[in-house]
Amino acid sequence: MDVTQAVDQRISTRAYLPDALPEAEVREWLEQAQRSPSGGNLQPWRTIAVTGQAQDDVIAMAAPILAADPRGQKTDYPIYPKDLWDPYEARRRQVGEMMYETLEIPREDRAARIAWFSNNFRFFGAPLALFIVIDERMGHGQWGHTGMYLQTLALLAEERGWGTCMQECWGVLRPALKDHFKLAPSEMVWCGMAVGKPDPEHPVNQLRSTRAPLSEVVEFHGF
Template sequence: MNVSEAVSRRISTRAFLADPLPETEVRDWLTAAQRAPSGGNIQPWRTIVVTGQARSDVISDIGSVLETFPEGQATEHPIYPPDLWPPYETRRRRVGIMLYETLGIQRGDLAGRRTWFQRNFEFFEAPVGLFLILDERMGHGQWGHAGMYLQTLALLAEERGWGTCLQECWGMVRPALKTHFALGPGEMVWCGMAVGKPDGSHPVNTLRAERANLEDVAELHGFP
């Protein structure tokens, strides 16, 4: 598989097989991702990877928090800016509509939507969960570098026949995760990632989010 194929094939996988991922393969994957771009070679990321009982403990702890805070916990770093504007909010709503249509969940079925959304906090049953940790003192540049690291992880996973889902939803429970993992005073969980072998039989994995036309997002200057 070449890079173009990995980019084209990568999707947000939301249904996984139960097959475990061996520790040696996970270590190789993380080691390879260390070649991700990093301005000044700072490498601002840190990861916590959970499987087995450690994964179950996260799900259990966060589940109890969500019962108390159904809308999530207060955070200084919201997942989206308040009052997100077009075309960005339009795109966000559109992919949500596409997701629930693929699942056969009707627009007015709020209970069904909530039940599905809760699966985020079970890693969509993926055998491995990854959390990306950042120091809150880092600037916007370092957040960008961490994003490149996540993309590198996702593409290397694709090469290995694994699926991934980058899960910003874990930002809803950052304080609880900080406590669970005993993070340092300045550390925070930026986002999570579900990792495993995709379940090709599940309809949700047929969803391919739409992308904007090139002319809507790019300008080319100086070409003959």
């Protein structure tokens, strides 16, 4: 598989087979991802990998908090800007509607939509989950470099036949995750990532989101 193919076929996988990923392969994958680009070679990311009982413990920690308030906990780092504007809000809404249409969950069935969304906090059944940790003292550049690390993880997983789903939804539980993982005072969980072998039969894995045309996002100068 070449890089172009990996980029093209990667999707947010939201249904997984229960097959465990061997520890040796997971370690090798994470070692390879350490070659991700990093300005000044800071490598500002830290990764916590959980599986088995450790993963179940995170799920159990999250459940009562979300049951009390589905919006989660207050955070200084919201997932999206307040009053998100177009075209960004339109793109966000479009992909959500595409997903629920694929799952045949109509707009008026709010309970079913909420039930499906709650799968986020069970990692969609993935046997492995990562939590990406960053120091709050880092600047915007280091957040960008950590994003490149996430992309590297996703593409290397694709090469292995694994699916991934970046999960910023865990941002609504940052205080609880900070306590759960006993992070340093200046550390925070940025996001999670579900990892495993995709379930090829599940309709949600047939969803392929759209992308804006180049004319909307790229300017050419001097060509």
